Amino acid sequence: MQKVVWDMDPGIDDALSLILALRSPEVGILGITVVAGNAPLEMTGSNARRVLEHLDAGNIPVAAGAAKPLCRPLEDALGYHGPYGLGDSSLPPPAASLHPEPAWDFLSRAALEAPGEVTLLATGPLTNVACAFERHPQLPGLLAGVVLMGGAYGLTSYGRGNRTPAAEFNIWQDPEAARVVFDSGAGILAVGLDVSMGPAACLGARHLERIRTGQTPAACLAAQLVQYEMRHHGCCRMHDPLALAVLIDASLFRFVSGKVEVMVTDGPERGATRISPLDNGQESSGGSRPTQIASAVDGARFLELFVSRILDERHV
Ligand code: RIB
Ligand code: CA
Numbered sequence: 001m002q003k004v005v006w007d008m009d010p011g012i013d014d015a016l017s018l019i020l021a022l023r024s025p026e027v028g029i030l031g032i033t034v035v036a037g038n039a040p041l042e043m044t045g046s047n048a049r050r051v052l053e054h055l056d057a058g059n060i061p062v063a064a065g066a067a068k069p070l071c072r073p074l075e076d077a078l079g080y081h082g083p084y085g086l087g088d089s090s091l092p093p094p095a096a097s098l099h100p101e102p103a104w105d106f107l108s109r110a111a112l113e114a115p116g117e118v119t120l121l122a123t124g125p126l127t128n129v130a131c132a133f134e135r136h137p138q139l140p141g142l143l144a145g146v147v148l149m150g151g152a153y154g155l156t157s158y159g160r161g162n163r164t165p166a167a168e169f170n171i172w173q174d175p176e177a178a179r180v181v182f183d184s185g186a187g188i189l190a191v192g193l194d195v196s197m198g199p200a201a202c203l204g205a206r207h208l209e210r211i212r213t214g215q216t217p218a219a220c221l222a223a224q225l226v227q228y229e230m231r232h233h234g235c236c237r238m239h240d241p242l243a244l245a246v247l248i249d250a251s252l253f254r255f256v257s258g259k260v261e262v263m264v265t266d267g268p269e270r271g272a273t274r275i276s277p278l279d280n281g282q283e284s285s286g287g288s289r290p291t292q293i294a295s296a297v298d299g300a301r302f303l304e305l306f307v308s309r310i311l312d313e314r315h316v
Helices: 012-021 041-054 103-113 127-135 169-173 175-182 205-212 217-233 239-248 299-311
Strands: 002-008 027-034 062-064 118-122 145-149 188-191 253-262 273-276 291-297
Touching (some): 002 239, 012 027, 012 217, 012 239, 012 299, 027 041, 027 239, 062 103, 103 118, 103 127, 118 127, 118 239, 169 175, 175 253, 188 239, 188 253, 205 299, 217 299, 239 291
Parallel strands (some): 027 062
Antiparallel strands (some): 253 291
């Protein structure tokens, strides 16, 4: 089992990913930190706790971080994720309070308590991660690695932007933070739109029909979230569940190595991500470990993993 600390901005696909994680023995969630992104910080903090409590995992601590990007205003995506960020689901308000530490201190302490053992999964804008790395410079080297959902690298015909033609939402939201993270020297594995926008990796009507046969709280919530996104957007994009899937079964993916450049301009290139090849012996992304970027995924096998685990009655 991999120890994981998870920075997220729930959001429908973050929530679907959390449901999958809680039904996957390969992943042990030490804690969750939340960031503003899909929704304002108060909502992402509430949504993480609501989903955890719905799935009888309310013991997992949730720490709040940044309410806005490092140096830009927040531009949320509630127009996509629904008025409260979780479609039209109606989970009760959270019973548990937020963890008292800010997200960046929580992330650092988790890594310090288990040097080299903890993987940081990031499925939102990278503001909290950048803050953690800047406040705790030893953190990148203490982590087993970073798996992040973010970027559009032109590795497939789907590797174009979804917030702008050039940029993926998480990176676009806080490009300065993304540059700090990619240049941190942490061992980074990035899952971008190149694989998550491929139709083979998106949930469709027949998957929803199967999920609807589930009777558990997890299956019922997943069905609600998937149904909302399909009704409003035609299919259910699995950006964040794909990032989590790297920790469950990396054989689902193929990767390329390179140095990731993030455009931090204000123009149409804001948040664009480009891969430059590593020269022989050149270090990647400002540090000692190569950056891996997902270039392909076995979409059918990934979706089967997702649906079968959602329907597995051995869990909540
Ligand atoms: O571009 C998709 C990413 O942005 C996903 O993580 C989604 O939840 C949003 O955060
Ligand atoms: Ca997200």
